[in-house]
Amino acid sequence: MLPADNLIEEATKIYKVLSNSTRITILYYLRHQSGAVDVSTIVSDLGLAQPVVSKQLGILYRYQLVCKHKQGTRVYYLLDDPHVVEMIDDMLNHVRHEIKGEPHPKNLYDKK
Structure with a gap:
């Protein structure tokens, strides 16, 4: 059974969001932080311009x-949906197999 059209459309939008390497880098960065991080820390740690980081965080x-919260004049960000990064991990593993020319792990459709 196919997923509903509206679910497919929303998934397509998120895949488009994830098609930007800066956004993926920010997601991975946030994944490895122990808590929420303010924009200036992200800018400093990733070596990116503040307007670029702010724009990409807005899209994410x-x-x-x-997710975000404001304390005084600072805005802090936190990974809201860790399983999305796990999905990116799966894609990176797929890419590693492709680059190395290795076969992919057996799937349900392989007989044996």
């Missing part, structure tokens, strides 16, 4: 991939 927030 809009698609509920990160």
Whole structure:
């Protein structure tokens, strides 16, 4: 049974969001933090321009991939949906197999 069209459309939008390497880098960065991180720390640690980081965080927030809270003048971000990064991990593993020319692990459709 196929998923509903509206679910497929939303998944497509999220895949488009994840098609940006800066956004993936930010997600991985947040994954490895012990708590929420402010924008200036992200800028400093990743060596990216503040407007770039802010724009990408805004897009990630809009698609509920990160959450945020404000303390005074600082905005802190946290990974909102860790399983999305796990999905990216799966894609990176797929890419590693492709680059190395290795076969993929057996799937349910392989007979034996």
